[in-house]
Amino acid sequence: MxxxxxxxxxxxxxxxxxxxxxxxxxxxxxxxxxxxxxxxxxxxxxxxxxxxxxxxxxxxxxxxxxxxxxxxxxxxxxxxxxxxxxxxxxxxxxxxxxxxxxxxxxxxxxxxxxxxxxxxxxxxxxxxxxxxxxxxxxxxxxxxxxxxxxxxxxxxxxxxxxxxxxxxxxxxxxxxxxxxxxxxxxxxxxxxxxxxxxxxxPAMLATYNLIKAIPNMIQLGLISESGRKFIDFLLDDYTGTPQHQGTKRFLPGEPMLRVxxxxxxxxxxxxxxxxxxxxxxxxxxxxxxxxxxxxxxxxxxxxxxxxxxxxxxxxxxxxxxxxxxxxxxWNSCKNPSFWEEDRSCVKWLDNQEQNSVIYVSFGSWVGPIEQEKVTELALGLESTSRPFIWVLGVKWRNGLPVGYLERVSRYGKVVSWAPQKEVLKHKAVGCYITHCGWNSTMEAIECGKKLLCHPIAGDQFVNCTYIVKLWKIGVKMDSMGRYDVEKGVRKVMEDGEQMQLNVMKMKERIGxxxxxxxxxxxxxxxxxxxxxxxxxxxxxxxx
CATH class of the missing domain: 3.40.50 (Rossmann fold)
Structure with missing residues (x-):
């Protein structure tokens, strides 16, 4: 979506x-x-x-x-x-x-x-x-x-x-x-x-069902006719900011969603x-x-x-x-790209240990986060001391700390665009930091990769809920702060054995x-x- x-x-x-x-x-x-x-x-x-x-x-x-x-x-x-x-x-x-x-x-x-x-x-x-x-x-x-x-x-x-x-x-x-x-x-x-x-x-059936349920949600008083939440989760009519945080099961049988x-x-x-x-x-x-x-x-x-x-x-x-x-x-051939791919990252992966690399990409926007978040993500990746590939468009690189690319050059690689399917399939990649776009999510499952999630807009939040709560193949970062990034990477890379089993089982079933x-x-x-x-x-x- x-x-x-x-x-x-x-x-x-x-x-x-x-x-x-x-x-x-x-x-x-x-x-x-x-x-x-x-x-x-x-x-x-x-x-x-x-x-x-x-x-x-x-x-x-x-x-x-x-x-x-x-x-x-x-x-x-x-x-x-x-x-x-x-x-x-x-x-x-x-x-x-x-x-x-x-x-x-x-x-x-x-x-x-x-x-x-x-x-x-x-x-x-x-x-x-x-x-x-x-x-x-x-x-x-x-x-x-x-x-x-x-x-x-x-x-x-x-x-x-x-x-x-x-x-x-x-x-x-x-x-x-x-x-x-x-x-x-x-x-x-x-x-x-x-x-x-x-x-x-174009997205999950669950998101279609959520949209389709809008009339019922209005009738049940879960949302107002303008789409704003009220009753249990009131919104200020002027700012649209939730006054009460919480989760709600908007549809029977589906996971709890944050309002x-x-x-x-x-x-x-x-x-x-x-x-x-x-x-x-x-x-x-x-x-x-x-x-x-x-x-x-x-x-x-x-x-x-x-x-x-x-x-x-x-x-x-x-x-x-x-x-x-x-x-x-499933198992389609490598997709051609209309972007200029930096294929050096595939050769770079060949020199890394199995399941050691963090792959970071936020889809076709190649970096749809604010400069402050770029800075925090950069420092978080640096603090892990783990090898990483980060797909980051040139116009978003102003958020990188001064001297960052030189400091991480031994173990980090920042590219404008990567051949994502090849990267995700590579045995060296052990974790995928993602915006939870639906196509990226399906590619990650196909390639058997655990996910560290930072949804940004639209259906990505629903996708993230399924990834974390239902399928249990990933972790959601509390924020894009450097310590949250470091904590999330550690949880997925070091404590993610069950997540890896879950994603492989899911890959087998779907495939x-x-x-x-x-x-x-x-x-x-x-x-x-x-x-x-x-x-x-x-x-x-x-x-």
Missing amino acids: IESRPQLLGVIVAMALKAILHGCERTWLAVTYGLRLNGLQARVVEYFGHLEGLMMSVERILQYTRIPNEPPLVIEAHRPDHNWPSHGDVVIHNLQVRYSPHMPLILQVTPEFIHNRIASKVESSIDGISYLSIPDGFDENEPRDFFTISYAMENNMPIHFQNILSGLNKDGEVVCVVVDLLASWAIQVAKSSKIPVAGFW EDLPWLIGNTAQRRKRFRFWMQALNRSKGLPWLLVNSFEEDMNAENHHRKNISTESHINYAQVFQVAPLT TDGILRARNCLALFSIELKKSIIGYYTSEVKV
């Missing part, structure tokens, strides 16, 4: 050849362990990433079930303005790398400054990729943050997406639009074009209200969607049975059928049965889509 970086939109347009809609008998054929696509074209219109799970799901299915001489899968992605390429760009590009030259894919990316940054890198090595842009209304020097992007989504982008859909759907070729729920405006655009819509949720961990309680009072309205708008627009694809796995909550019970008893008019489509990225469940969920979704569009299906899939 969500606010760890401004990738707020994602839309996939799945297109079938006209022959499909005119009775082609082998359009979507579900098989036991995947999906067989015959005579199918898929076009992707993506805004701001968040579709990595879905793209890799398509990749995995095709990897295991693609038929020789089958017509190619064509993917087009359109991405509006943001300040840097996101991890979503990387995974879509990974799909291109895997399937060219056998499967020509078309990746179309915006805006111009991102096009200029990445086009030469991609086009120099991969044929068959073209680039377009969708205007977003931003001035060249206008800041791009949660609020300006939200405005652009609501006021500038819909007409351009409408034009795209109109052009693609002249002969009724668009069979489904899959919309990232953070791009909820696209639901209305697709519906106005009378095209079936499925939702895509401050609700995703919209970020920033000042006005900002919190805008965020809450954003979530309410997404929730209201998504009501009535028949399907929801979730970038998550069944292990993401103890209350899975409770959730399934709710799904079966709630009206399908208001709530979608859920398909958890992760972890189909075996979880992959099969995810594939079958996608196959079942294809069946449901076909039933909706064509009225019949050809195979039964057990999930």
Whole structure:
């Protein structure tokens, strides 16, 4: 989710050849362990990433079930303005790398400054990729943050997406639009074009359930209609600061959450209200969607049975059928990066002892913490006297103490960007200091690494709660103070034997049965889509 970086939109347009809609008998054929696509074209219109799970799901299915001489899968992605390429760009590009030259894919990316940054890198090595842009209304020097992007989504982008859909759907070729729920405006655009819509949720199923429960939380008096807490956990109406600290079980069967961990309680009072309205708008627009694809796995909550019970008893008019489509990225090849990676850190790791290195990264923002916290984190890492790799963008390095890089040069390495998957898989890495972004969390589990957590925004606090309290594969730092950093590292690195056992067990569970469940969920979704569009299906899939 969500606010760890401004990738707020994602839309996939799945297109079938006209022959499909005119009775082609082998359009979507579900098989036991995947999906067989015959005579199918898929076009992707993506805004701001968040579709990595879905793209890799398509990749995995095709990897295991693609038929020789089958017509190619064509993917087009359109991405509006943001300040840097996101991890979503990387995974879509990974799909291109895997399937060219056998499967020509078309990746179309915006805006111009991102096009200029990445086009030469991609086009120099991969044929068959073209680039377009969708205007977003931003001035060249206008800041791009949660609020300006939200405005652009609501006021500038819909007409351009409408034009795209109109052009693609002249002969009724668009069979489904899959919309990232953070791009909820696209639901209305697709519906106005009378095209079936499925939702895509880029984070944990637990965070979706939390957002979905907002009306119930209001009814029970846990939050006010503006999203502010009251009754047991009162908020000052002016400042929005909690007057009473504590935890609350907002949903039955889910872990206790701090009241401050609700995703919209970020920033000042006005900002919190805008965020809450954003979530309410997404929730209201998504009501009535028949399907929801979730970038998550069944292990993401103890209350899975409770959730399934709710799904079966709630009206399908208001709530979608859920398909958890992760972890189909498991054991994927190394992701290409649109950032300049410092690969020297991998060679550096080769010279370190097993499980001795601390890896520090806060995701695509490469350092989204205040300068004071950079200073404290730097001193905390230094005081551990342990080897570390710290991904820290140049513009955040003003917070480093004077002479710091020279002092730690024997055992510390600060880089602007690292090949994260390779680093996490390396046997020398024993601890990952993370912001608890969802994709980073899944990568850490895949690589069997313990976590030292410092959530910053959005769903990261919920993710952290699961990491620490439910899965018990990490520790949350009390603050970013130097002594808290040193204490947290010591607890994870020296006293984390049980944590290591837990993360390895979780890795094994998710990496075996979880992959099969995810594939079958996608196959079942294809069946449901076909039933909706064509009225019949050809195979039964057990999930």
